[in-house]
Amino acid sequence: MGFGGAEAGARTLDAADPGHRHLFLVPPAEGGRHPEVAYLAGNSLGLQPRATREELLADLDAWRRLGVEGHLEAERPWLPYHELLTAPAARLVGARPAETVVMNSLTVNLHLLMVSFYRPSGERTRIVIEDSAFPSDSYAVRSQACFHGLDPDTAVVRLKPRPGEDTLRTQDVLDFLAAEGHTVALLLLGGVNYLTGELMDIPAITAAGRAAGAVVGWDLAHAAGNVPLSLHDWDVDFAAWCSYKYLNSGPGALAGVFVHERHLGEEDLPRFEGWWSTEAATRFEMTPVSRPPATVEAWQISNPPIFAMGPVRTSLELFDAVGMPALRERSLRLTGYLERLLDEVTADRPLTVITPRDPERRGCQLSVRIGAGSAGELTKRLRHEHGVIADAREPDVVRFAPVPLYSTYHDCWRVADALAATVPVSARSEPGSRAPQSRTEGGHTS
Structure with a gap:
């Protein structure tokens, strides 16, 4: 040949x-x-944009020149730096800015989101994932089940393809939800399966999961920057994604979070909090009780790492341009x-x-x-x-x-x-x- x-x-x-x-x-x-090289591994780690080095060096230079004053006086001030990423990240995943934030790493974000959205009660205790989910997702959901005092071997349901097949049919997910949805607390699937490359029917599955009374979240590690997304319009409850694959932001780059606006400002929604969870306007009043904003920024905990945010900002500018x-x-x-x-x-x-x-x-x-x-x-x-x-x-x-x-x-x-x-x-x-x-x-x- x-x-x-x-x-x-x-x-x-x-x-x-x-x-x-x-x-x-x-x-x-x-x-x-x-x-x-013929580089066909961008689904594992994207290539470096030429603009990244110069932009990152500019942020480093601000530290050299300004020291602590860079929080307010840098060309891209550090205090609100994360806001530079919000609108382009929202556009990338089909969300509204109030629903989108860049922070932490993917699995950390999934855990923070599950604190809020995995709330087992009565017979509705199960977490549903795909059998070929990325291992860290498997570990995360099992540990969440254990944290709630449940047996992960029974609380976590792994949906398998039909015998002799490699990909999970959408209809099989819908059939499972129709039959067992009353037992499902959380449906958490990969938007694009890391192993097979299959793009799941996110809107159809989301609609079926919510109709069954489950919370529906998505791991978009292999979907963000790869396929068009409309998270707000699809009525997804929450989603998380990384930025080092198709988003070309560097190894271990900061990740993204989406929470649908219907959940923003819910006072009875449990959530871990920290320095950056409180509203920015009163942050430096140093009060002992957080006053979280009615945006997804309420899920932030720590102040953002500026030198890790720079490459994400550079990448998102490319996606906006193209x-x-x-x-x-x-x-x-x-x-x-x-x-x-x-x-x-x-x-x-x-x-x-x-x-x-x-x-x-x-x-x-x-x-x-x-x-x-x-x-x-x-x-x-x-x-x-x-x-x-x-x-x-x-x-x-x-x-x-x-x-x-x-x-x-x-x-x-x-x-x-x-x-x-x-x-x-x-x-x-x-x-x-x-x-x-x-x-x-x-x-x-x-």
Whole structure:
């Protein structure tokens, strides 16, 4: 199998649909004929925007020049610095500014939100997650169940795909809620599944969960900056996301929180509080009792880390400039192109794409299950022999994410070419077939 003819086609597509790669720093490749890596791991850690370093150094320089006076006198004063992120973060996830704040890290935020929104009582005690939830989500919900004196093995329900399938059908979630919703205190799913790349039907599931009387929250780690979101209009109760994947804000970057406005200002809603939970206008009166604002900022605890906020601000400015609609359209084109190449490569190799085929039921990630060997070993070979950086999820899934901001059609071509060169051809019972679940429209039974 060769892609010699297709390479020229990939370069032609890049000339017509170039994206914004010039705004990012791409790591160099290890020798070979390509100066830069084909970076398909933005679903794990996004690339560094070129503007980040200069902007971060400017904030550092304010500290050097002003010391403590930088809280009020810096070009971007530190005291209200977090407010610079609020409006663009709200636009990114389809929320109102009062519903959105950037703070902490993802799992910390999920815990703070569950303090407020996981309130087991009577027969309504269960937390529902997907069986392939990211491990930290599993740990978090189990620990919350234990904190409330419940057995996590019974309080936490893990929804599994149907036998022989890899993705969780939306209808199966709806059927579970129709039958068992009266026992569910909290539904907490991933908007885009980290392993399979499946985009869940967030509005339909949210509506069903709320109709069943459950609180509905979403982990948007793999959705924010990847797919368009309308959290306010979808009536989501709460959501949280990280900023180091598709939002390109650096390793361990600050995360985001959404709480629907109907919950803002609820006096009987439990919440942990700290220095930044009280209203800004009276913060320095140093009173012993907090006076939280009727916004999501009431969930803040500590003063924001300025040097961690700078890269998030820089990234959000990029998303504001380019716009999620344009990014989504390019994502559909780019991911569809990679899918067509992978169809050709997987036809006669022990490789299966487990991400839904329906473009509306996925983001920009395509996950490939390998039939033999280690996913980690395969990604090492792809990197060192071909300059392709992908992400391994042991034992047998390799994830490729053509990120629309900076990935190219030529990157996608290099992925297919590298897989063709690395994975030997072998007999398959149904050449060219895809996993059955990838034809269920990513969760629809039609």
